[in-house]
Amino acid sequence: MEKYAGSTSYEFQKEKNKQDMKFQLVTFACMIVFTLISFGLVIAEFNPMFTIPIILLLACVQVGFQLYYFMHMSHKGHSLPSVFLYSGIFVAFITILAMVTIVWW
Amino acid sequence: MSTATVQKRGFGATLWDYLTTVDHKKIAILYLVAGGFFFLLGGLEALIIRIQLIKPDNEFISAGLYNQMFTMHGTTMIFLAAMPLIFTLMNIALPLQIGARDVAFPFLNSLGFWLFAFGGVLLNLSWFFGGAPDAGWTAYAPLSVQSPGHGMDFYVMGLQISGAGTLIGGINFLVTIVNMRAPGMTYMRMPMFTWASFVTSILILFAFPALTVGLILMMFDRMFGANFFDPTMGGNVIIWEHLFWIFGHPEVYILILPVFGLFSDVISTFSKKRLFGYSAMVFATVLIGFLGFMVWAHHMFTTGLGAVANSIFAVATMAIAVPTGIKIFNWLFTMWGGNIRMTVPMLWAVGFIPSFTIGGFGGVMLAVAAADYQYHDTYFVVGHFHYVIVGGVVFGIFAGITYWWPLLFGKVLNEKLGKIAFWPFFIGFHMTFFIQHILGLMGMPRRYWKFQPNESLDIGNLVSTIGAFLMAIGTIVFIINIIYTALKEEKCGTDPWDGRTLEWTVPSPPPFYNFKQIPLVRGLDALWVEKVQGNGEMTPAEPLGDIHMPNNTFIPFMISLGLFIAGIGFIYQVDNKQWLIVGIAGLLITFISMFVRSMKDDLGYHVHKEDLEKGAGSK
Ligand code: HEM
Ligand SMILES: [Cu+2]
Numbered sequence: 001m002e003k004y005a006g007s008t009s010y011e012f013q014k015e016k017n018k019q020d021m022k023f024q025l026v027t028f029a030c031m032i033v034f035t036l037i038s039f040g041l042v043i044a045e046f047n048p049m050f051t052i053p054i055i056l057l058l059a060c061v062q063v064g065f066q067l068y069y070f071m072h073m074s075h076k077g078h079s080l081p082s083v084f085l086y087s088g089i090f091v092a093f094i095t096i097l098a099m100v101t102i103v104w105w
Numbered sequence: 106m107s108t109a110t111v112q113k114r115g116f117g118a119t120l121w122d123y124l125t126t127v128d129h130k131k132i133a134i135l136y137l138v139a140g141g142f143f144f145l146l147g148g149l150e151a152l153i154i155r156i157q158l159i160k161p162d163n164e165f166i167s168a169g170l171y172n173q174m175f176t177m178h179g180t181t182m183i184f185l186a187a188m189p190l191i192f193t194l195m196n197i198a199l200p201l202q203i204g205a206r207d208v209a210f211p212f213l214n215s216l217g218f219w220l221f222a223f224g225g226v227l228l229n230l231s232w233f234f235g236g237a238p239d240a241g242w243t244a245y246a247p248l249s250v251q252s253p254g255h256g257m258d259f260y261v262m263g264l265q266i267s268g269a270g271t272l273i274g275g276i277n278f279l280v281t282i283v284n285m286r287a288p289g290m291t292y293m294r295m296p297m298f299t300w301a302s303f304v305t306s307i308l309i310l311f312a313f314p315a316l317t318v319g320l321i322l323m324m325f326d327r328m329f330g331a332n333f334f335d336p337t338m339g340g341n342v343i344i345w346e347h348l349f350w351i352f353g354h355p356e357v358y359i360l361i362l363p364v365f366g367l368f369s370d371v372i373s374t375f376s377k378k379r380l381f382g383y384s385a386m387v388f389a390t391v392l393i394g395f396l397g398f399m400v401w402a403h404h405m406f407t408t409g410l411g412a413v414a415n416s417i418f419a420v421a422t423m424a425i426a427v428p429t430g431i432k433i434f435n436w437l438f439t440m441w442g443g444n445i446r447m448t449v450p451m452l453w454a455v456g457f458i459p460s461f462t463i464g465g466f467g468g469v470m471l472a473v474a475a476a477d478y479q480y481h482d483t484y485f486v487v488g489h490f491h492y493v494i495v496g497g498v499v500f501g502i503f504a505g506i507t508y509w510w511p512l513l514f515g516k517v518l519n520e521k522l523g524k525i526a527f528w529p530f531f532i533g534f535h536m537t538f539f540i541q542h543i544l545g546l547m548g549m550p551r552r553y554w555k556f557q558p559n560e561s562l563d564i565g566n567l568v569s570t571i572g573a574f575l576m577a578i579g580t581i582v583f584i585i586n587i588i589y590t591a592l593k594e595e596k597c598g599t600d601p602w603d604g605r606t607l608e609w610t611v612p613s614p615p616p617f618y619n620f621k622q623i624p625l626v627r628g629l630d631a632l633w634v635e636k637v638q639g640n641g642e643m644t645p646a647e648p649l650g651d652i653h654m655p656n657n658t659f660i661p662f663m664i665s666l667g668l669f670i671a672g673i674g675f676i677y678q679v680d681n682k683q684w685l686i687v688g689i690a691g692l693l694i695t696f697i698s699m700f701v702r703s704m705k706d707d708l709g710y711h712v713h714k715e716d717l718e719k720g721a722g723s724k
Contacts (some may be wrong), residue, residue: 091311091398102414
């Protein structure tokens with residue numbers, strides 16, 4: 001088996017791992033930059049109406065990076081976990097939406 | 106552990122076996138016994154409520170006791186009777202229906218049961234220690250926060266512990282369905298009961314955390330001086346209502362969906378026909394589950410959410426009637442032109458369809474937000490939810506227990522007595538609850554201790570009480586049937602109902618490893634496919650080999666016992682801080698048990714091929 005498949009599939013796997021590694025490093029760098037931006041905004045004392053949405057946005061992107069590049073959700077065979085994850089997010093979202101709009105507002 | 110020669114074992118050995126079992130079929134029996142007990146207890150409370158309301162200005166029980174009675178009736182019936190009885194059905198049938206040897210996590214299955222059982226006992230201990238909870242099963246703040254005594258503390262701790270058990274059970278069934286289906290059992294070949302249980306488990310997964318959060322806030326408010334629900338301190342009482350109903354509405358679908366699935370199986374089996382519109386049924390089930398999360402505020406129309414919020418939730422609520430209607434019609438079309446056998450499960454199914462539909466009508470009326478200002482908190486609501494819960498869930502539980510009794514105990518319940526149980530229950534049910542709609546429209550509020558002689562509510566209430574006693578008679582006949590069957594009926598062997606799905610390919614009762622060889626599934630209604638093609642039995646998907654089984658364990662019992670003791674400690678530390686010692690001791694028992702579980706490798710054991718050939722485990 002090793003002799004046959006060795007060449008093609010091994011090469012492919014190696015190439016793929018290399019790709020993954022690259023993505024991980026890039027996203028890792030991005031996340032550090034994002035964090036710096038968030039801190040920077042707060043330290044520079046921008047208007048909170050500007051800072052808060054930006055930080056929330058960056059946080060969402062970071063969660064995406066975390067899930068897709070570090071926890072391998074971009075790989076095959078993760079459709080069911082995705083379904084459950086997104087259902088959970090959906091339920092949490094409407095809960096928070098309802099609380100914000102009809103209880104606290 | 107060769108059980109080839111099973112002798113009669115002593116009582117102690119049997120008891121120990123059940124205390125430590127991880128077998129889904131025995132856990133089903135445990136759920137049946139505990140859930141059945143609480144069902145009778147809740148029924149007794151219901152009768153006391155109805156006796157109090159039998160005539161105007163009655164003095165049968167005091168107002169305070171009456172409050173405890175209806176609170177415990179609702180709480181017991183929903184959390185301690187309906188839920189575990191549904192879990193009985195899931196445990197006994199679900200692994201068999203998908204061709205699995207057990208659930209994914211047998212240990213957690215047992216843990217789920219013991220948490221539920223100890224939570225239920227804790228809740229009911231309140232009767233003996235200064236009074237039961239008395240703020241309604243919905244426990245609205247601020248009433249629940251200010252309710253004196255420890256009743257509501259028992260509510261909080263009891264439901265928290267048993268809720269954890271339910272959550273564990275739900276996750277376990279999810280993983281089981283996702284990972285343990287037999288070869289060929291694709292999602293779209295799963296029996297409807299399995300599908301419904303799948304969606305139900307998703308609902309449990311997403312809905313119970315809302316209850317957990319609500320109960321934690323309530324616990325801090327009541328026992329540790331927090332102010333989440335105290336407006337004078339910046340809290341907000343409405344938060345409890347939202348959290349409770351974000352859980353509560355999905356909860357009513359958690360109860361009804363498995364029963365929908367079960368009735369689909371029953372109706373198809375006893376009409377000797379494939380379920381009409383199988384894929385539409387699956388779609389409707391998923392849609393109901395999805396919509397179920399967007400309608401909770403229909404319980405709060407009158408709290409002043411505003412016209413926009415009320416309209417959105419009203420429309421979303423009415424939308425649920427559409428998939429529900431799809432189901433009703435599919436059941437009718439399944440029966441249409443079928444070769445119908447009126448067995449007892451089928452009788453309950455046929456009784457269920459019109460009864461539940463009336464309940465749905467009531468629901469759609471309530472969903473009209475403007476009209477709900479009239480109906481809300483009257484007996485109309487009581488009529489509505491008893492029509493769906495008794496006419497749906499309880500009928501379903503009776504049907505399911507009768508249908509799967511062979512898998513539980515190897516015998517078919519006596520058909521004649523089964524029918525004698527059905528009729529008084531069915532007639533009594535309509536007598537009790539139909540008239541309550543009218544009482545509600547006449548203005549009788551719910552949770553009403555007393556009505557006065559000149560309010561023209563006398564006749565309606567009397568009829569309702571008589572109906573309740575008829576239901577009690579039906580239940581008693583059902584119990585007599587169980588005893589009679591245990592004493593007099595013969596063993597029924599494999600496939601007593603001429604079934605269509607995998608649970609009928611194994612002997613009744615099944616051997617502890619379920620399937621000697623995992624079957625190969627070749628279509629929807631897997632067994633029926635083989636019957637039609639003249640095989641009569643499943644093709645195995647694997648050669649006969651050793652079977653890996655888990656060992657029994659006492660740890661789940663200890664974990665739950667610890668939390669039970671901790672619960673008592675935390676309830677009473679409000680009066681005297683020394684009770685904290687008890688609380689901490691309880692938590693220690695739990696954590697040490699968990700530690701032992703983590704550190705000690707338990708790899709299970711194997712049933713050997715040779716023993717299987719000699720017929721190990723089959724009785
Ligand atoms: C067509 C489907 C349904 C609709 C449109 C519907 C609608 C409603 C509405 C609007 C209320 C609130 C009434 C009020 O308090 O003023 C209500 C209460 C209730 N419903 Fe339904 N419902 C439906 C089906 C069900 C089902 C299937 C169940 C359970 C199996 C259920 C159980 C309940 C319960 C327990 C309550 C009362 C809770 C309480 O206040 O104690 N409903 N329903
Ligand atoms: Cu609801």
